[in-house]
Amino acid sequence: MEHSDERKHSIGKALGRVPSGVFILTARYGEQSSAMIASWVQQASFHPPTVSIAIAKDRPIAQLIRESKHCVLSVVPEHDTSLMKRYARGVKPGEDPFKGVQTIETTIGVPALAAALAFLELRVIQICDFGADHDLVIAEVTSGKVLREGSSFMHLRGSGFRY
Numbered sequence: 001m002e003h004s005d006e007r008k009h010s011i012g013k014a015l016g017r018v019p020s021g022v023f024i025l026t027a028r029y030g031e032q033s034s035a036m037i038a039s040w041v042q043q044a045s046f047h048p049p050t051v052s053i054a055i056a057k058d059r060p061i062a063q064l065i066r067e068s069k070h071c072v073l074s075v076v077p078e079h080d081t082s083l084m085k086r087y088a089r090g091v092k093p094g095e096d097p098f099k100g101v102q103t104i105e106t107t108i109g110v111p112a113l114a115a116a117l118a119f120l121e122l123r124v125i126q127i128c129d130f131g132a133d134h135d136l137v138i139a140e141v142t143s144g145k146v147l148r149e150g151s152s153f154m155h156l157r158g159s160g161f162r163y
Contacts, residue, residue, distance in 0.1 A: 044138060
């Protein structure tokens with residue numbers, strides 16, 4: 001029988017091999033806006049077109065999404081580290097999440113990033129609390145637009161137990 005630390009290391013290495021896309025998730029409610037890097041995003045349905053997004057429970061953007069029931073996913077282009085650097089440390093409360101970043105106003109009033117390959121406007125269907133450190137947001141894609149051609153940023157994590 002493996003020692004629990006060895007088992008966690010083994011599971012972490014294997015789980016880290018699950019590929020993730022890189023997105024910037026944005027939300028607005030009233031006068032408040034927020035943005036964060038999201039990598040645990042997956043298409044979940046064809047009809048209606050739906051995605052799932054895992055968001056850590058303590059992220060400030062989570063409350064804005066709960067209240068507004070809308071958000072936008074901007075698809076980060078392959079090798080575009082400027083957006084990752086901008087949002088890697090998160091957005092502090094009171095900080096302008098779009099300072100120094102060109103945005104596009106979407107039909108739902110939530111900014112998309114102009115440097116993205118594409119964006120998806122989302123309407124929250126359900127937020128699932130499944131007893132873990134993240135909640136799962138299930139959202140219908142109500143609109144979307146390709147801004148430029150190219151490949152999406154993909155990455156593998158060194159361990160499935162940290163970003």
